Amino acid sequence: MICPDCRQQLIVRKEIYHVHGADWFVLYEYDPFLERLLFQWKEQGDVALAPLFLDRRVFRKWSRDRILLGPPSSAEKRMARGFETISAIYEPFEIYFPFYKTSAVKQSKQSAAARRQIDQIIQKKTLYPLPKGPYLLVDDVCTTGSTLTACLDLIPADRVFVLAGHPLWLETHSQNLVVKRQ
């Protein structure tokens, strides 16, 4: 999918932070290189990249005995891309999607201040059949963490797994670092 030299450019973190009552596992740092790869996959349709992102061995360990929950996603994007991003990243693990957005807001297009209002937009689906926990909340990129904390407020999970953490989030939560790079 990518050559060994390019693979070396991925900044591996494999760190655990304790934030908002849960342990957050961050696999990579979200840098321009990873951003470009994710864009090439999600928006340009390079599906060959999909298996690249998740370290399944690490994830299997972190997700043991847990029900996986995904954040709310956009139906329009799903239709345009032809796939659900979170399901594709975490394949073959089964993901439940018990959240939805009350308005079509794309976090990445919002200011940092607006992102923090996301808790007013994300709601829990009332008739969604969800197995009993414990739960692991998963996502692709954690920028401000607002989406994930809003989800945690609605359905408490003791663990979170993100593919990549934004450097600013990592720096802001450096005091919450529980386990440094494994």
Place this chain on the structure above:
Amino acid sequence: MNGHRLFSCVYLFMKCLRCQNEDPRLFAQDHGVWYCRRCIGFSRLDVGMPVQPANLSRRKLPVRPVMNYSLTEHQAQASAQALSHLKAGYDVFMYAATGAGKTECTLESICYYLKAGKKVCFAISRRQVVLEIRARMQSFFPDLNVIAVCQGYTDVTDGDLIVCTTHQLYRYPYAFDLLILDEVDAFPYAGNALLESIAAQSCIGQILYLSATPDETFRKAMKAGKMKEVCLFERPHHHPIPVPQIKQMPAWMQVLFILSFCHHHTEPILVFVPTKADCIWMAGLLRCPYIHSGTENKDEQMEAFRDHQFSRLVCTTLLERGITVANVQVLVYQGQHAVFTSASLIQIFGRVGRSFDAPQGEAICLCRYADDSVKDCVRQLQQMNDYV
């Protein structure tokens, strides 16, 4: 033939209709549909999917360039020769010395094609130069809508005359009757098969290549008659192109020479060094700013140097092209370093003597020994002067 062998045959014979990629390793499958990964950066194109021609406006534009100066005799000759070959249906390589005014030599051809209602594009590798060329073309053709298409300027992609980076040519398949490709020997276009394919696909007519340093591919093509060569080696002020003095000495002596030179000269001085690390310590020694690819405020530094806010600037080959500073003197440190190819040295010393007010200047190549690139640079520049 069983299914597996048939599949293998189909797999091996796949071809991308945009970038002409035929390497099976560069194709991937998505639910039974094969697509090309080599040019996916431009957008995904599935195998077998035709590339739709760009839908651009066309109208007859009988324009003449507005210039407050005339072309020199050599420029007029080169311009006429190029147009003659283009009319005959040939691609043309305009082999022009640095500072010879090759952009002006394209105006006659541009006018001819626009008058016939044909589509013209001026493409160049570097984004900054796109904006500069766009401004110049707009001043030459004030009645035309001349647009720039490059990073940050992609809202409008059609105009009477399009100036773009070579990357942006992917937007224009089968669009142009005349494609002017400037600096074809420069990064990232040079040696990039993907960009070359996309550029070739954008043109349905003739291509006019511009460069002061043709590589072996172009030389062979010209020799084989696949394209016509037009030479322009005289600068508008009629002074010869500066040929660098080669001074062979150990590195420590080169440093002393540079210090002494800077001490004894008041004119602006550009000191080219091989690496970013060299930039930093050399600039520290000379107590002056430096520019390399990692410098954050490159544009501001260059502008300040042009405005004579400081008179010494250390830089890497990043500035080998596109910078024009009146009366600049150029020194190259460690000229035998691999980063200084003959093309690079020709471009670097081409910074000297570009203006009418200062048609000459010092061009000095300091090196531990004169390697093939240094010798080739001197040979080519001398040949250009002899030709004139």
